[in-house]
Amino acid sequence: MSVASVRRAARESVSGLPREFWWLWTTTLINRLGIFVSIFLTLYLTVDQGYSASYAGLVAALHGLGSVVSSLGAGVMTDRLGRRPTLLIAQTSNALSVALLAFVQGQVAIASVAFLVGMASNASRPAVQAMMADIVPAADRVRAFSLNYWAINLGYALSSVAAGLIAQYSYRAGFLIEAAMTLVCALVVFVKLPESRPTAAPASAKDLTAGTPPVSLGTVLRDGRFMGVVGLSFLLAVIFLQSSVALPVAMSRSGFSTSDYGLTMAVNGVLIVALQIPVTRFIEHRDPRRLLIASALLAGYGMALTAFAGSVALFMLTVAVWTLAEIVNSPTQMGLVVRLSPVEGRGRYQGMFTLSWSAAALLAPLTSGWVIDTFGPRTLWAGCAAVGTVAALGYWLLMRGLPSEGRTTAPAVREETSPASA
16 A cells, blocks of 8 residues: 555545544543553552552442443433533543542542542543534544544553553652643633534424423433443443453463563554554444444454463454454444434433443453352353353344444434433
8 A cells, every 4th residue: 555545544534524523532632641540540559558459449449330320420411511511520520539539548538539530530421422423423423433432542552651650750640640631621621612412492382292201311221222232332341341350360370471461452552543543444334233243243252262372472362353343343333322312312322321331340350250260261251252142143133123324314313303301
């Protein structure tokens, strides 16, 4: 491929998206560049503060519980208050709570603040995703979600290296840097991003007599197809999270060092940064049903291949397989979520979808550790293959009634007939 064709492909990948999207994308990149707490919270508590591993695990669980709680609450705020106010509240609260965590002392106080950090750090996600769906045309949403996911992983990869160097100097400095960069995100939102929440049209007499109910959390829970997508997202999240839960344990038991694990996991970040945009160009106009089914199978069986890995190179190969599943699944599934969400209920729907990952982050460490201790790691890897198969079958069943090429038309129908926000 010539240099000119590469430049043309890169230009086409980023062209045509609204200016507001790029400001929102910028906040995502800044936020992930400054991430510190989620990476080094356990080491901060055990190495710097001298607490036990069990206490550090409890604090990490409370941090995850905060994310679970805020998923639904932030979704409701996104619909009721608007995308912009929710982002400002979430990012300001996150900055303040992270800064507080740098100075607070005592087991109860640290655990309480960690819970607040978990709530605040996750609260912006439904608003970001809803705003992105608001401002990006339906035909470009898969590409937009892919670019945003690319920014998340690029920022995380760079911040992981920087955070490690900062931690050698001062954990407190890492917390304060994250707080400052989160405030920068809030400033960008305040200065550059207008409110994007669609204005609900006045209800007609026909609407009033029909008694169309407003969108509520109950509406989301009764939406069987969408809740099926949430359930499938939970299954895939459980698979993907084994990379940070079960994989390091399995490699350690096989005699590999922490540096071997770090080198293995580096494949994930490198491939996402290198392949996310070109792969999205390849899949953008393809049947989402086939893509989701294929990604579920790649995730499950790619993680299951870990059972046969006996060298760092083979571990890296397994990571490459399920990373490809991650690259395909993330933007495709986000496009499906928007497609199934009524406009005035996007915040609640995105909040419920975010809950699938938060719940998986809370459950995966508990179940994976129990399976490894009770039945051994090979049983866990076989279970990943089974879960991936169930998820693939679930996508096939859920999407049978959707037109294969309705990505640009289906959302418009849903938007035109969506009820008013609660």
